[in-house]
Amino acid sequence: MSEQEPVEGAYLAHALAERTSSLSASEVRALFAVASRPEVVSLAGGMPFISALPMDSIANGVRDLIATQGTTALQYSSGQGSPSLRERILEVMALEGIRDATAEDLVVTTGSQHALELLSKLLIDPGDAVIVEGPSYVTALVVFKSFQAQIHHCAMDEHGLDPARLRSLLESLRASNKRPKFLYTIPNFNNPAGVTLALERRSEILKIATEHELLVIEDNPYGLLYFSSPPPNALRSVDPNVIYLGTFSKTFAPGLRVGWALAPKSVREKLILANEAAVLSPSAFNQAIVDWYLRHEDWHAQVDKYRTLYRERKQALISALATSLPNCNWTDPDGGFYVWLTLPEGLNSRELLPDAVKAGVAYTPGTAFFADGQGEREIRLSFCLPNPTEIAEGVRRLANVVTEKLRANAC
């Protein structure tokens, strides 16, 4: 902020709507600014390793695209998204078992994040209960809260969301006359927990949802990025009432902001209108690039390359944890970007963070992934961007900080 910032009318701050009260800068924000210094190993972000992309080939493809289709690609387009790209998206979703969808059922969004925002706008009345996993994706929580939802966490274990707990949560909500608007779930390689919803639980969760007339939003950014074997088919492949969110941010490039929602008609029709109101049309240019990429590049091979790369990085992280932090617990994901680590009793991940950054390693404290203060002993470690050497060094630094703190606590 400049020092010459003009004096504002006091009425400006008073003009803010009630829903803005939840929108505040997180306490770790300033710390993350420091953590972006090159000497700090960041295990905090969720940035894919896009240096692995065939940049020259993409550069030439995009040049040709502008030269031959520039007047369409650089123009306004439709609120539902490019029909051609939507046909390609059907092929992507078929890889995870979704075979009954048509291009008409899809809406292209400005990243799947924007699908979350638009669905929240469409579904959440102030005070509405919503159910999310515990822990859950931080920016989904931010969006739900920004539409004044009341967030209820449902615990997971190593097999993902626990159906028995979901059932009892729904019953206790019903007992207090609350009807939750939806269940938001990341069934594959959960962000941040790294766990995957087991096959047998999937049908059980869907059965519970049907019984309780509970809308399910399935967010699946990581499903194709498995390490040993593909995760079970998408929830949406079994139940067409599920709203399914996908993205090209992890398999191609997040800087394009191209994601999608597959939604039942009554929601989809409103979603298209809400998309038009919000951005008129998602970028025609970026959609054309993704469409070109899926048609002309060997994107399956690229996804295989990412799998190999992230598997190595995950293994580097797990090995380093086993070596340096044997007194902690962690999940061992079979895909995705994240490991969820539990510190020894008596440690607080948020309080530890300034020391960690000082020691040259950054992570995200577990409390970021809960709306209710849980997660104090937890840490999300991401292995997507740093290389195996950097990961090992980051864990070594983290272990020093943990050891130091335990020693100090013991005194």
Place this chain on the structure above:
Amino acid sequence: MSEQEPVEGAYLAHALAERTSSLSASEVRALFAVASRPEVVSLAGGMPFISALPMDSIANGVRDLIATQGTTALQYSSGQGSPSLRERILEVMALEGIRDATAEDLVVTTGSQHALELLSKLLIDPGDAVIVEGPSYVTALVVFKSFQAQIHHCAMDEHGLDPARLRSLLESLRASNKRPKFLYTIPNFNNPAGVTLALERRSEILKIATEHELLVIEDNPYGLLYFSSPPPNALRSVDPNVIYLGTFSKTFAPGLRVGWALAPKSVREKLILANEAAVLSPSAFNQAIVDWYLRHEDWHAQVDKYRTLYRERKQALISALATSLPNCNWTDPDGGFYVWLTLPEGLNSRELLPDAVKAGVAYTPGTAFFADGQGEREIRLSFCLPNPTEIAEGVRRLANVVTEKLRANAC
């Protein structure tokens, strides 16, 4: 929609939030689908004539950008937008008199449409009054309504928004204990009215706003696209409490969805957080392209080219109207994309539209630009996309339909 559309759970439609009730497909939507046939002259849309862009040069520039900066440009970025682009935007705004802003005061958005959506989310509580010109930009009305605003129109004349009417509207709102959240205005070459707020009225409007502690949102997509002389300086150049919206959709390319908001601190801080919640970060790639374009192409010359081109088209439209529809009234804009036409008494622009489309010409009925049913005799004609010959032919067809209808009415 496919015929095999699965049967949805009835609970889906019931899950929709109250605010969605305003989101419905406009009645002219189906008609516009027909109007996109090549034999129909469309005077309906607001698509810039981007065929005038130096496509080969842009194609090569973007290729180099990906090859040299792909790993940054295709990655996630920040919720506030590229610092480098924000520096360039300061130069753009200086052309309209805004010289006290810093890059820190700016937020890049997914088109200025998304700034409107985010500001509405930040400012509008259900039932809040907002003031807009009459007529006003259709998709601003859609956004405001989607956040359950109560829209009040303030009439314009050939010099734009009428300060006396604004004052009396504010007084009548105050008398009924309503405090409007903001005034939304398009002071230059208004969409749809084509009129420009006169210099002497600008200070008067700002004075009224200060007196009434009324936040002003100034939307300025067309200011640089003047025909004879530049419009007066931006309202924001005089009063830093004004929120100013700009876009590259009209001067460069709408398919990139790059716009911006210049906002006082208390609103801007929330706007950045709301932007992050909605899309994580606006497309880094598209921002890098606009940044490159402003640095390496002669964009001032390109804007001059657009001015000449749109001036010719506007003149073609005005001449055709004078020849074929002398019994109508219309505005004669000195810039922008639109002429606002008033039909002879007894005609209804919405009722006329199906006949017009049948006759091979499309336009937007005036009612689209009012929240309260006004505009039945009005029509928005856009001259941005069709060439002068097409424009003349479109007006000829429209005149036939009007003449026919007047004759039928006389019988």
